[in-house]
Amino acid sequence: MSTTAQAPNPLEEGLRRRRSPEPCALTIFGASGDLTKRKLFPALYALAVRNLLPPKFGVVGVARSPMSDDEFRERMKQAILDHARDEFRQDAWDELAEGIRYVATDFADQGGEEHVVKCLNQLDEKHGTAANRIYYLAVPPSAIETIVVEMGKRRSAEGWTRVIVEKPFGYDLESAQHLNEVVHEYFAEEEIFRIDHYLGKETVQNMLVLRFANGIFEPIWNRQFIDHVQITVAESLGIEGRADYYERAGAVRDIVQNHLLQLLALTAMEPPIDFTAESVRNEKVKVLKALHTPGPKHIARGQYAPGYIEGEEVPGYREEPGVASDSMTETFVAAKLYVDNWRWADTPFYIRTGKRLPRRETTIAIQFKRAPHPPFELDSEDALRPNVLLVHIQPDEGVSLAVGAKVPGQGMSIRTVHMDFLYGGAFRTSLPEAYERLILDCMLGDATLFTRSDEVEEQWALVDAMVAPWKRDRPNFPNYAAGTWGPAAADELIHRDGRSWRRH
């Protein structure tokens, strides 16, 4: 009998099983915030619709606003109606709603955490969540430490515990190191899931597939064939009422430290030996360690003045509610970075990000070197442009390759055309939201798409070095009009190298 029990299950073979998480309870700290409404609950609902949540599952919302369980459920239902990508299904909602609880508490007050623990214990009893806990910290950085300490002290001896920490993880290297120390006091690194939601995007993950599942790219993915790389994270929106946060963060902490450096690392990293969390993150950290700190001449920053976005007049940054009238916070950053290693030596990576730029766009453009000796008589050098492999992260997710083609006719005119792969044109309907993937991965204990402690510290080390000279100078802000591609200094930064930013 014992032999049979230990034998592999023959019925499992060939089952294309979806990854199925163990029973657990997800506690969202900051449950009355925008992130919970716009992203987290719509993501949980999408997982529920697809039967991807564990059969025994509960959610505890924690925030200061007084509210009953029913009121919280009603708000979350409305959030799903407003923001979910799927049509509302009563049966899926009922199943999810049954395990939803709300705890009104302020962690600054003594005893708040006990209410949370009590609620979780009740969920364990009633919903069989097996003392498996995920704490989602959707709270300002200042609140993270208290919650980590209090919940860490009260972690259950049974089941597993994981902590998801929203960005920004710290404000600079010192604060990030301190936060890492505090978190590590109560949780092991494999229990900590630092979110950068860009890593949950299909197109960002496709960057790895594009590079490492296609034989044609990797041989030319180096300094010999690539002239330079441009990474753009452009937003047409302003700060959308987040002055408190943005005045402290600015573009460099809001976007460069996390999203932009992640995109750069994925573009520049060496092939990992496998797709496990450690292998992928080891390779990304190597890139971050190899990043050469740019000097002041290689960084441009800006702040938007009033202007026009899609025909509508919009205020300048200093006129936004809650922003100081003499604010020196940057809303735009461009930089030239070098990855000092064998593959990328002397190949510039130009990065830029900004608010109130002409359109929303996140792209990675790999510009290849020109053909060495085109045997054609051309009207101008511009007629034969270099090949560009353009990875569209958002919107219009996909990849396109710019190549020269003969214009039909008697002569030998050449025009650049695009070979396009658009996600929407090749695969099933809508792409999953990044938070769906990331929350599910956390439930499954897969940290591949999360940021490791050394990774986040390397990111901050670079950002600290970039911003250090800013304490000493006072640029003439605002220096670009809303609806333009940033300050003149950003153009000068790249023009000095005889190159220019992509415009479209």
Add this chain to the structure above:
Amino acid sequence: MTHLAWVPERWVDMATDTLAGMGEQHPSRTILLFPRPDDPRDALDGEVDLRCFIRAGEQGQVCSEVVSLRLCGPRAQAPASVAVPLLIPDLPVFLRWRGEPPFGDQSLEQLTEVADRLVLDSDEWSECDATLERLPELFDQIAVSDIAWAKVQPWREACASLWPGIAEASSLRIAGPRGETLLLWGWLQARLRRALALQHEPAGEVELVAVDGADVPAPRAERRSSSDHLSDQLEIFGRDRIYEEAVRGLVRVAA
């Protein structure tokens, strides 16, 4: 990809319904072949549609090309020669065969020759037992998918969760369509390497599976349309050895 569908007259409406849902999920070129061997004309009638769907919550639209061809009279004898010039080069070709595959018939032989995968649905077959018995004849010619097999996946998972208690099972009771029932039966027999007595009650979908008199816990209900099931099959490429084994096991034990 190219999705090739062989649609005898009585399947036209169902094929059109399934296609309407699938085009949105799987952008592709679909070539619908409507054989009309009894048509007195020697003719090929064709229509080309571009069906575009607005993508939910996103900009832009997804478009699928649908080529409908009526093969009249002797043209129905050489469907591959009609389809091959229309296949998208270098991308997979899926052949959806509605109804029972006519073993030995040249239309089937020709089309399996040009396709990478044959998609069947044993729930559609009126002579299910006999057709499944002959199905292994196709396994060395082309990779075969069966939509009924996809539908029983949650029940297979449910049965697998009962291991090792299920290892010595001797009887199986299933309320469900004949195709799905036989496939579950064949699979369990093949995987457990033992014969199981089957008690079958017809039903529109699998409602109950019981092993040795004990109900298998019903899997969580999932709403999946025919289009969803077909769409899933279009994402599978290699041969499904477990399915083949289930069908072969069924034949072996049944014989």
